[in-house]
Amino acid sequence: MRVFKWSSDFETEKESPIVPMWISFPNLKAHFYEKLALLLIAKIVGKPLYVDEATATQFLPSVARVYVEYDYKKEPMNQVWIVVKDRDSGAVTRSYIQRVEFAKMSTYCEHCCHVGHTSSTCLVLGNRLTTPGKVQVSKTLREEKREMLKKEAEQKQKQEKGKEKEPMLLGQLKQNT
Incomplete structure (x- = not known):
């Protein structure tokens, strides 16, 4: 069973592209470990849900982690x-780029709206599983029919060649006796 976030346009046969996931901010400056500051930074990526306990207690000062609701349809940002800004004057005192790392992300199919595969491997579009983990793109019906007719024609030719050789062999055997 899977549980999804409800929305007004919720459809039972489609999975929501909005999923909760962990994001990390490696080597974040120490003064941004304050919960409010961290949630403001995480809000750029998605809707923050909560801060990792090790981050809140500053147990791991090398990385800050936040659990956010993230939309799979958006391209993941890496920074x-x-x-x-200065609180009194509002002037910019400094700025910098902060790297963002996502926990292992699954793929999202835009066609059938399910998590776990892309449109290029979507079974709904007619792709077939050949071996576990590998998908073969389906042939059109016309191509399949063409191949089937070709195989039938080859089999008929083999049968006809076999029939032509039989009488000759029997005739040769009768002459030799």
Whole structure:
């Protein structure tokens, strides 16, 4: 059973592209470990749900992790631009780029709206599984029929050649006796 976030346009046969996932900010400056600051940074990527316990207690100062709702339809960003302003004057004091890392992301099919594969491997589009993990793109019906007719013609030719050789062999045997 899977549980999905409900929305007004929720359809039972489609999986929501909005999924919860962990994002990490490696080597984040120490003063951004404050919960409010961290949630503001995470909001750029998706809707923040909560901060990792090790991050909240600053147990792992090398990386900050936040659990966010992320839309699979959006291209994952690998960095965010952080601008620091002076509280009194509002002037920009410094800015820098912060790297963003996503936990292992699954793929999302735009065609059937399911997580776990892409449109190029979608079974609904007629692709076939050949071996576990490998997908073969389906042939059109016309191509399949053409191949079937070709095989039938080859079999008929083999049968006709076999029939032609039989009488000759029998005739040769009768002459030799």
